Amino acid sequence: MTLLKREEWQHFVRDVDWTFRYVDDEAVFPEWHSGTGKVPREAWLSWEENYKVTYPEYVATQREKEASAYAVKAALQRSTAFDNLDEGWKSSTKMHFGGVALVEYAAVLGELKMARFGLNGAWRNMATFGQLDELRHAQITTFFGHEFVGKDPQYDWTQKTFHTNDWVPIALRNLFDNMMISPNVVDLAIELPFTFETGFTNLQFVALSADALESGDVNFANMISSIQTDEARHSQQGGPTMEILVEHDPVRAQWVIDRSFWGSARAFAALTGPAMDYYTPLEHRKQSYREFMEEWIIDQFIHTIEDYGLKKPWFWDEFMRGLDTWHHGLHMGLWYWRPTLWWRPKAGVSKDEREWLQEKYPNWEKVYGGKWDTMIDNINANNVEATLPETLPWLCSMCHLPACNATQSRDGTWRVRDWSLSYGGKTYHFCTNACRQIWWKDRDNVNHETLIDRFLAGQIQPMDVGGILNYMGMTPDVMGDDPDYAAWTKDYTGRPATGLALSTAKGDQS
Amino acid sequence: MKNPVGPILRMGDEVEQIIAAIEDDNPDHEIEVIDRGSYIRVQGEDRLVVTQDTLRAYLGADYEIRTFESMMSSFNGRITTTSDSITWEKVSAKKNALAREGARS
Numbered sequence: 001m002t003l004l005k006r007e008e009w010q011h012f013v014r015d016v017d018w019t020f021r022y023v024d025d026e027a028v029f030p031e032w033h034s035g036t037g038k039v040p041r042e043a044w045l046s047w048e049e050n051y052k053v054t055y056p057e058y059v060a061t062q063r064e065k066e067a068s069a070y071a072v073k074a075a076l077q078r079s080t081a082f083d084n085l086d087e088g089w090k091s092s093t094k095m096h097f098g099g100v101a102l103v104e105y106a107a108v109l110g111e112l113k114m115a116r117f118g119l120n121g122a123w124r125n126m127a128t129f130g131q132l133d134e135l136r137h138a139q140i141t142t143f144f145g146h147e148f149v150g151k152d153p154q155y156d157w158t159q160k161t162f163h164t165n166d167w168v169p170i171a172l173r174n175l176f177d178n179m180m181i182s183p184n185v186v187d188l189a190i191e192l193p194f195t196f197e198t199g200f201t202n203l204q205f206v207a208l209s210a211d212a213l214e215s216g217d218v219n220f221a222n223m224i225s226s227i228q229t230d231e232a233r234h235s236q237q238g239g240p241t242m243e244i245l246v247e248h249d250p251v252r253a254q255w256v257i258d259r260s261f262w263g264s265a266r267a268f269a270a271l272t273g274p275a276m277d278y279y280t281p282l283e284h285r286k287q288s289y290r291e292f293m294e295e296w297i298i299d300q301f302i303h304t305i306e307d308y309g310l311k312k313p314w315f316w317d318e319f320m321r322g323l324d325t326w327h328h329g330l331h332m333g334l335w336y337w338r339p340t341l342w343w344r345p346k347a348g349v350s351k352d353e354r355e356w357l358q359e360k361y362p363n364w365e366k367v368y369g370g371k372w373d374t375m376i377d378n379i380n381a382n383n384v385e386a387t388l389p390e391t392l393p394w395l396c397s398m399c400h401l402p403a404c405n406a407t408q409s410r411d412g413t414w415r416v417r418d419w420s421l422s423y424g425g426k427t428y429h430f431c432t433n434a435c436r437q438i439w440w441k442d443r444d445n446v447n448h449e450t451l452i453d454r455f456l457a458g459q460i461q462p463m464d465v466g467g468i469l470n471y472m473g474m475t476p477d478v479m480g481d482d483p484d485y486a487a488w489t490k491d492y493t494g495r496p497a498t499g500l501a502l503s504t505a506k507g508d509q510s
Numbered sequence: 511m512k513n514p515v516g517p518i519l520r521m522g523d524e525v526e527q528i529i530a531a532i533e534d535d536n537p538d539h540e541i542e543v544i545d546r547g548s549y550i551r552v553q554g555e556d557r558l559v560v561t562q563d564t565l566r567a568y569l570g571a572d573y574e575i576r577t578f579e580s581m582m583s584s585f586n587g588r589i590t591t592t593s594d595s596i597t598w599e600k601v602s603a604k605k606n607a608l609a610r611e612g613a614r615s
């Protein structure tokens with residue numbers, strides 16, 4: 001039987017916009033969901049996707065993708081592949097499972113919103129496939145993570161993370177609620193498919209798969225790169241939306257890109273950065289986080305937005321400087337507050353690893369070396385206590401991540417700065433200049449309270465480390481700790497202690 | 511390469527044949543292949559195309575171009591998929607082509 005070609009029939013079944021006779025357009029596409037703004041309603045008639053797919057094609061292709069992903073899983077389930085993985089690499093996957101599984105489900109809701117309120121039939125059609133994609137991702141991520149719960153209870157946080165008030169999911173809820181749940185569909189299409197899925201998810205789902213495969217985690221590499229084949233398609237809702245928005249309201253287009261770019265960059269520095277530059281075993285690292293960022297974000301994504309007639313975000317210089325500092329500071333913070341994590345962060349600062357870090361980031365030793373030396377000397381003096389937290393870090397009021405970014409002063413010294421802002425009788429503190437500016441522009445948004453806000457307001461009782469860990473849902477069987485202290489301290493045993501560790505050692509002697 | 515465009519392919523048995531098909535379909539382009547293990551960047555300047563006919567020559571007569579999706583984790587540039595071919599081109603290329611058409615009419 002000869003079938004009609006897709007081009008001969010698709011527009012009939014897909015373009016289902018008709019003229020309403022019993023209600024007005026605003027009742028069907030209310031502004032607060034559809035968000036046309038300054039764009040004339042009829043301008044959306046020209047919305048057309050370039051990555052076309054029909055329902056029969058979609059079903060056939062998705063079935064093949066699922067069959068292939070589960071076949072690999074089934075084959076490896078019988079092997080010892082998982083048991084032979086490095087603890088550091090396993091931590092990268094625990095962070096991924098917990099940090100991603102339910103975000104995929106939030107993305108289902110975002111896609112459904114576009115499937116209902118998108119201003120063109122072709123857009124709504126594409127978003128319908130998009131929500132099926134995201135449902136697949138929520139399911140496959142939860143299921144693949146669940147396999148390991150019996151071997152290691154930290155994998156239980158695959159499903160649990162977003163049901164807790166751990167500071168990491170609070171930070172991610174703040175980001176993704178703003179990106180996927182609260183925006184109107186025009187902003188949503190720019191934030192989620194365009195910025196997040198065309199840009200940043202490539203880092204976690206394609207670039208990280210390179211490290212996964214090198215580390216011997218074929219199953220994980222296969223799962224994430226399979227997921228990203230769906231993203232490559234449904235992220236194409238962003239382009240046509242962007243084209244129309246840029247034509248009628250370029251200022252809005254630029255702002256929406258800028259704020260979602262920044263939020264994504266902060267979150268990926270916290271999650272993908274440590275996974276690539278510290279948790280992945282040195283011999284398995286394909287490139288540094290900075291190099292992957294250059295490949296996927298600086299070269300590829302910025303090229304794309306400039307092609308659409310937009311500019312680099314206004315904070316570009318601050319962002320570029322942050323590529324050498326953000327994730328190193330965040331890694332140190334994650335490691336130090338390790339009891340608050342559902343993975344085992346490995347410090348990753350043995351001599352060989354530090355040489356690699358110094359080669360990739362020429363200021364690494366100057367900014368971070370001394371701090372790690374203090375940790376190392378404390379460990380080697382059997383004083384692990386001194387490397388454990390007794391207080392909380394300040395969490396940025398915008399990105400909710402610890403304010404720990406070192407910047408260079410005019411006199412050459414590196415310091416962690418505080419960007420503060422007084423508003424409505426309250427002083428807010430931010431980790432970066434751009435976090436402060438975005439918060440100010442978005443100040444009418446309902447933002448989540450940071451864990452510190454909650455603590456200071458007395459919502460967390462008792463007000464000590466035990467009370468905080470309990471509030472976060474942390475239990476002793478899951479609580480993070482370094483998987484192997486000796487691995488990164490043994491290179492330095494026997495050397496004289498320096499810095500803070502020295503004063504602690506002296507104090508012990510007196 | 512000033513304006514690299516093209517697919518990023520995930521690991522799989524068919525990668526070599528797909529690259530060969532892309533090379534055949536773009537005889538005037540220099541094709542750059544960057545292998546990162548789990549993914550392979552295939553890129554050319556400004557515009558690349560691959561057709562179902564050429565893919566079938568390498569992968570068998572029953573190869574359907576829709577299945578290309580399951581190999582492509584990402585891509586660079588703007589994509590256009592039809593039932594016979596896939597094209598990647600610079601984002602502004604389509605806009606410029608429309609502008610040229612407008613000037614002619």
